[in-house]
Amino acid sequence: MLKAYGADVKLQDAMGSPRDRYDITTNKMPLNPQRAIAELKELHALTSDENGAQRVAWTDTWIKARDWFRTKWQDLPVEQHYDAAGNNYITLKGESEKALLLGSHLDSVPNGGWLDGSLGMLAGLEILRRFTEEYNGRPPITIRLVDWADEEGARFGRSLLGSSAFAGTHSIAADRVRTDRDGARLEDALRRCGVEIDRFPEAERERQNAAAYLELHIEQGPVLERLHLPLAVVLGTKGVERHAVTFHGQEAHSGSTPMNVRRDALAAAAKLALEIRPIAKKYSDAVSTMGSLKTFPGIVTAVVGRCETTLDQRDLDASVLAAMNQEARDASLRFAQEEGCTVEWSRIWSIEPVPFHPTLVQFCQKAIEETAGTSHSLPSGPLHDAAEVSRAGIPSVMMFVQSLGGISHNKIEDTREEHLAFAITALDKLATKTAQWIV
Ligand SMILES: [Zn+2]
Numbered sequence: 168m169l170k171a172y173g174a175d176v177k178l179q180d181a182m183g184s185p186r187d188r189y190d191i192t193t194n195k196m197p198l199n200p201q202r203a204i205a206e207l208k209e210l211h212a213l214t215s216d217e218n219g220a221q222r223v224a225w226t227d228t229w230i231k232a233r234d235w236f237r238t239k240w241q242d243l244p245v246e247q248h249y250d251a252a253g254n255n256y257i258t259l260k261g262e263s264e265k266a267l268l269l270g271s272h273l274d275s276v277p278n279g280g281w282l283d284g285s286l287g288m289l290a291g292l293e294i295l296r297r298f299t300e301e302y303n304g305r306p307p308i309t310i311r312l313v314d315w316a317d318e319e320g321a322r323f324g325r326s327l328l329g330s331s332a333f334a335g336t337h338s339i340a341a342d343r344v345r346t347d348r349d350g351a352r353l354e355d356a357l358r359r360c361g362v363e364i365d366r367f368p369e370a371e372r373e374r375q376n377a378a379a380y381l382e383l384h385i386e387q388g389p390v391l392e393r394l395h396l397p398l399a400v401v402l403g404t405k406g407v408e409r410h411a412v413t414f415h416g417q418e419a420h421s422g423s424t425p426m427n428v429r430r431d432a433l434a435a436a437a438k439l440a441l442e443i444r445p446i447a448k449k450y451s452d453a454v455s456t457m458g459s460l461k462t463f464p465g466i467v468t469a470v471v472g473r474c475e476t477t478l479d480q481r482d483l484d485a486s487v488l489a490a491m492n493q494e495a496r497d498a499s500l501r502f503a504q505e506e507g508c509t510v511e512w513s514r515i516w517s518i519e520p521v522p523f524h525p526t527l528v529q530f531c532q533k534a535i536e537e538t539a540g541t542s543h544s545l546p547s548g549p550l551h552d553a554a555e556v557s558r559a560g561i562p563s564v565m566m567f568v569q570s571l572g573g574i575s576h577n578k579i580e581d582t583r584e585e586h587l588a589f590a591i592t593a594l595d596k597l598a599t600k601t602a603q604w605i606v
Contacts, residue, residue, distance in 0.1 A: 196243075196296035198595050200588035203289040207587075210235060210273075210289070211281040219578030220281060224274035224317035224328070225356040232273045232285075236314065239292060244304040251369035252332030253316035253362040258309060259295055261302075265605050266309040267598065268380040268561070269294060270552060272318035272329075279319075280385075280580025282587075286568070287383045288314055290591045294598050308605050309376065310598075315552045316362075323353040330555035332370035339367045378605040379527060380556040380563040383594045385582055389573030390545055397586040398593055399543040400531040401565035404554040405452070405481040406488045406520035412439065412499060416508040418464060418472030430507035433462050433471035438502040439495070443478065446494045452546050453482040453491055483520045483546035520546075521554040527564035527601060534596035535566070539589050566594055 214222045214232045222232045233255060237247070246258045258266075271287020291312045298306045316329030323345040331337040343354040343364050354364050391399055416432035440457045447455035456479045463473040478495060482488045496512060503510040528544070535542035547565065557563040568590035571581045582590075 387575035403522035
């Protein structure tokens with residue numbers, strides 16, 4: 168039997184009041200980025216194999232990572248509990264109940280890297296330690312560190328599972344019957360970890376008193392490295408329009424059908440695949456991807472009668488996203504007509520852009536300038552838990568640190584150690600500014 172997530176396991180029940188067992192004279196813990204980096208390496212050694220990190224949510228290795236994390240805050244005067252969705256909260260109570268939330272995720276994709284998610288957790292812990300020392304275990308406001316459950320959605324295909332429960336934006340009624348590659352159901356995998364899906368809405372209680380949310384993450388892209396900058400403030404997460412676009416033509420024999428009478432569905436799709444690029448390039452941060460293309464009948468001797476493609480478009484500005492989508496639709500109709508085909512669109516999924524809080528964006532910019540001299544701002548293409556927290560109406564912001572080669576979700580994912588140290592220091596400055604703002 169694994170640990171009972173969802174049950175109100177409170178450390179203080181077993182160990183007395185957290186403050187009673189805390190002694191500031193013996194627990195010196197100023198901010199120490201090098202300690203966080205060493206702990207990141209320790210976690211990686213414990214939970215990776217020759218192919219990379221294996222901390223996939225709801226697996227034994229993930230539980231092992233969480234058990235290891237538990238050993239890291241035993242000396243702090245904090246309270247810990249799991250909420251009804253398996254999110255892990257570590258709370259340093261302050262004079263005020265108003266809380267600053269610092270968060271990230273310990274789970275990884277299969278064969279993942281050593282920094283995605285875990286950097287935010289270990290940096291957050293370092294800041295918890297610093298607040299503990301500076302305020303003798305009782306800061307002016309409450310500081311909470313949260314490890315979101317199943318950010319990656321690697322096993323069941325549902326990302327941001329824990330943070331969507333917090334935000335009340337979850338789709339658990341539809342998600343509960345999802346299965347993994349071996350046919351195991353999401354519902355059963357969660358129950359094995361003590362999480363009952365019917366109690367998911369109770370996770371929204373954690374929003375009480377949450378005044379701001381900060382998240383540090385690796386960039387997972389090449390922009391900062393190309394600019395030779397260590398850090399950036401994230402302006403928000405891009406909205407996504409994801410569609411299936413299918414062209415219908417006429418299957419015909421490849422030998423007997425003259426070129427001028429063909430209704431080639433692939434030809435129309437191929438034109439669209441190229442056209443989405445100049446459409447996206449008109450807007451500075453927009454991206455557009457045709458990630459999948461299937462032809463039918465898909466044999467060497469037949470003109471393609473049906474071509475199924477997928478389109479994924481993203482931008483931080485909702486009006487840009489809408490315009491880009493309309494331009495792609497218009498182009499697809501035009502190409503279908505040129506090739507004697509028809510085209511049909513159906514939405515797979517979409518999410519609106521989530522801009523972060525302007526005051527926190529400013530604080531983050533300042534914190535980066537004070538730490539690294541120059542700041543940069545950019546939107547995030549990938550989604551993050553911070554988007555869910557922000558959608559719940561809690562002022563939020565993220566900070567990115569450079570990724571070497573822009574590579575992530577891979578064992579070669581890496582960031583220079585001096586940049587990691589910058590990131591932890593800048594996040595600490597941001598936390599200080601935010602805490603003063605909350606008071
Ligand atoms: Zn991540």
